[in-house]
Amino acid sequence: MIRVEKLHKTFGTGTRARPVLHDVDLTIAQGTIGAVVGPSGAGKSTLARCVNLLERPTSGRVRVAGTDVTDLPERELRDARRAIGTVFQSANLLRRRTAAQNVAMPLRYLGVTAREEKRRVAELLERVGLADRAADYPAQLSGGQRQRVGIARALALRPKVLLSDEATSGLDPAATRSVLALLRELTTDLDLAILLITHEMEVVREVADTAALLREGRVVESGPVRQLVADPHSALGNALLPDRPVSRDRRGLGTWRLTYQGHAVPTDWLTRLGADHGLDVHLLSATVEEIAGRAAGRATVAVGHDRAEELTAALGGWGIHAEPLPEPPSPVPADEPAAPGPASETTAETVEEAVV
């Protein structure tokens, strides 16, 4: 388990003091992946560095795999670091060493026998699907393969916790998917707790169990990804499952934002609204994704004001949450400046920009 409690981190002192993390709480259980997202400069890497003990917190506590590592003396810190594997954006492999030699590096420091080292390296490369590339140098591997070697190296000391700092940034979509699938598999098979730092919402959607949004050094939102996407008011949920309604003249119609998550919702709900309930539904936007093994959806629809009750009753019966959206401002003559829309009509774009 990774447990961060009331973590504060300030760089520098006196007039040069620069507070970067404020009162951060975060828990990632064994066998789960917890993502931390946020805009550039929010403090994500600093948080990761406090967890892998490269930075000392100014105050607060950090527990890793059952050990309170906050105040460990330097010598014990080295042992504690072994329980934490780290994977970076560019894998940081040594160019002049083969894949096998790179994976063997951490074992060298432990002084394991040559035979044991060979056995363990072969096992690790097999684990990440690169048994046949042991003798290749990093330049002979693809970005995704290099990242797999980095993961194998991070696992060499059998850590209980893995930190992944933008490990899939710069990889193409197929390589990203395969690295994420590997992380998912490792989480379950090795019962790891993974702290995943990323600015990519697809990555969170694809693999994370929980997510926390860090903004200016504070966790402003956090929770299970499943719950976040089902919450119509969650900025993180909106960024994970963006819903961008097309702008249409909707006079005479009420506009509704729909949110759902789970098996109970029939995939043909829109057809059924028409066929079974006789509702004339205008679909203004819809996003459906599989999140945590279940369908999650967001949609914006418009129906006649007089049919609002039937709409919400039908949707409610399937477990779809429906919330009315404010009326769009009435059309203004061309020579008058348009009034700004209501504050609550934040678009998915503005939310996503604010999040990542």
Ligand SMILES: Nc1ncnc2c1ncn2[C@@H]1O[C@H](COP(=O)(O)OP(=O)(O)OP(=O)(O)O)[C@@H](O)[C@H]1O
């Ligand atoms: N050693 C340091 N000394 C002083 N300030 C630092 C130090 N390390 C980081 N910072 C500052 O802390 C803030 C957070 O940086 P951090 O790298 O943690 O952000 P981030 O969310 O990971 O950003 P990015 O997504 O761009 O990598 C930044 O303003 C940065 O300048």
